Amino acid sequence: MNKCNLFIYRLVLPLLATFLLGCQPTGDAPIERWQHAAEGAYAATISNDATLSVVSSIHHGISVWDLQKNALKFTWSQEQNSADNLVLAIDISDNNSHALTANRESFALWNIETGLSEGYWKVRESNIRDIAVANNGNYLLIGKSNGTVVHVTMRNGRRLEFLGHTEKINSVDMLPNGRIAISGGNDFIANVWDTQTGQVIYKFNHPSRVTKVALDPQGRYAFTADSKKDANIWNLKTGQLIQNLKYTNRQEVFSSVQFSPDGTQLLTGAPTRKISLWSIGTGDRIQSWRVTPRKDIRPAGAVVYSAAFRDNNSIITESSSGYAELWQLPN
Template sequence: MSRFVTLFLLSFLLVACSADEKPLAIWQHSANGSSAAALSYDGNFALVSGYNEPTGWWDLNKNARLFNWRMSPNSKNDTDTVQVVTMDYNAQRAVTASLTNFAVWDTLSGKNLGFYKAPSPIRSIAVSRKARYVLLGVAEGKVIFMSLKTGRRLEFLGHILNARKRIQDPTLSPSWVGINSVDLSANGKYAISGGDDHAAILWDTQSGQQIYLWPHNNRVHYVKFSRDGKLAFTASRQAEAYIWDLTNGKMVSKLKLKSREWIISSARFSADNKQLLTGSPGRDLKLWQVKTGTLKKAFKVKKRFSTKASGAVVLDVAFTKDGNAISEASSGYGEKWSLTP
């Protein structure tokens, strides 16, 4: 057996074995499973929306539920199900969103800072620092950029225009081009969006001008900025996942996914941009090398039930300052993982 083959098999076994590793900690954040979750960049806080219960703001260091938030003001019986949650880069503001409304919360006091009506059904949401700006990805092919202070609103139509150009149909209805994922830079100046037009687009929120358009072979369902805004991650529904250099628009690497790994549900860059965490619907939490797109470690998050048919979607992932990883899953469990080789 050649030295190359020996090293390849050893590497494969090391990665495969890591999927059996046990978490350092397990926390139950929802008894009925979670519909949406978001983690702070330092891995200290979690925003978790459980089924038939209010959205909780959690201190993970103490595993303490600090606040309970509902979508309807002064209501103890919510009928407005939370579909999407997010928080700003410093975890000072949290956002909960149903299909038609969104609310902004102060994470220090727990107070509500406003309830807002969305102009179209919400599919994805992101906010700038202190939620000064909000970015909505909606069903009708538009990305809506809003200033909550001034009320300024900009509608980005790049995905509709790209879809019409791609299939050579200038009359294509916007309802055919849903926006699946959006992210916003910390200062609110730049946005990235992915849609059913098989493209991820980086654009300027002040002018609405497209900066880069990255074509994919299928619908783009997930996009994410690095915290410093130097890199972006995009993924489509056909085992396609890329890392991009935003200084020149060029590809840094393509993740070496298996053919059956169709969907990535969450992603997060490390603080130094050298590593990437991803989560997927198959209970998979994975650590990647950014420069090469190679897999370093793999884990399986906890299921809600012990039956073989039971599964879990990894809703969000984060790195901690001490070199560990945090996952939050649809099973209602948050977990901490060691990334030490």
Template sequence: MRIISHSAMWLIVISLLNGCFFSGQERQRWTLADQGTTSIALSRDARFALLYSKEKHLQLWDLSSSELLTQLGIQDPERNIISTIRFSDNGRFAVTATQTNFAVWDLAWSQSSGLWSVSDGLITDIAISNNGEEVLLGLTNGKAIFIDLVSGRRLEFLAHVEKVNSVSISPNGRYALTGGNDHNAYFWSTESGQILHHFPHKQRIRTVTLQRDGHLALTSDSGNHAIIWNLSSGKQQAQLKSWSRQLIFSSARFSDDGKLLVTGSPAARVSLWNTNSGERIESFEVELLKSISPPRAVVYDAAFDNNQHVVSAASSGVIQAWNSELNYE
């Protein structure tokens, strides 16, 4: 009887916790690709979405008016699948990448600024600065490459000894954060290549991101260690708290003021975190892609709109805006 009583108690506790974690309600949705998408990104203010699908190729949407702004088409003559899309912080430019090439887009003019090929490794991740002139690449050969597309200046960052999984660049293009399979993340200068901070982990680093003002950074590994760092001191500010054995992210973004962090997972979950305490504030389950078995979805991106609502974009081709009953302050 005591065992049964304890089991019942744990079931009640788990149910209450799940109710807390998944209490958010959807406030709006946009279905942009019925058959799903291989990549989708949101602008920082969650007004614009850029996505790629095999059926309709590359499309730019204005979510505030639910309007398709333009069909950008294919990236290269071979019609390679676009696997990564990133907006610049100001939303003016975007970069799209296959495994072997990348294109920069001036979204104000709805046209490509050029197509560049990469020959010494496959592209794992990419980021772009505000002026659309600098990009940062992560490659399978362990290199992180900073390129000034106007001057042609190229800086190879060689501190990683295994595949680079995730990269992030400051809006002004002067600083980079990279993380890889060698269990290390580095915050470094794109002007000199000098390492400014080293963030070691015990497992492979899957996701890194910078807060737009340069105050904070997130490094997250393939276990359950996701750490927020103070970049002024290089010291840990908080570790995200979770009961899960694994805390794997497919996307991460700080709020503009750095008080909040929103993360997406490969398992259809969006979570909101307090960056000072590391506590999870709330979580949401995104729409699954039902045309595959079993139905599933990867959260490719998440952002905060101008009202601080969380907006998520998933491989199901569905973007969702979420309400929350909690006060985030």
């Protein structure tokens, strides 16, 4: 489930692109490329099975794409009449039943089968930073700038506020059944917690602010990464560290994360155009690619909003350049 802390990435992109773009290995050109946003995208996510994507852009609103046919399924709108109301966070449930979209002040739940909205809500007090949705739209997760994470049960409207952070939330994720959540913030902490009780299950400490967290939909792993040097894979059943990602840069920032279905590899995207394939067993980078940048931006850059395993032979990406791209996996 491809979720992002898009607000920070958009701010750091030009600086990161300048310093990091030229010092990384790159893979081959994409097998195919499709334009999904004419002048770039503000947010995008790809379903875990790589059959759907949802893209937000100023000219097209929110567009839902069938990635197998490269066909537009639906076009949605969520207060996209000003720059302050653009959708900047999107998530698709693991079973592709629903999508959740959010701008800074509101969020909306959409039924992907019917194309209809199932609700629209405004938040109080602080801005939305990241979101997640469970299967069938049963549960919603909203990470906020005041350090709280709100878990919503759609059946009865129950709201649980998780107060385990002391500073703003940067990233959240949730298992498909909605029972376990993970959140990371500027307090250098990533928490795994029970959404029914608010009880912390594991607390993962980092040396700097936690910028990205993710859960393996099959419940095997958790991923946490900070803004300086640590990107870790944890055993979700025991809380034990399994592996650190190994890279030679002083730092790598991640904008998307997905675990492979067989649990042996990790796919990451970055705000420096970079996609990387990692071995979970060793922490080594197996291969990397660079998505197509927008031609009208200098230095040429793009944020990888989402990357997913299409099958055993290829992966697919959506980026801020407005392109979906298909890439060949190594043999």
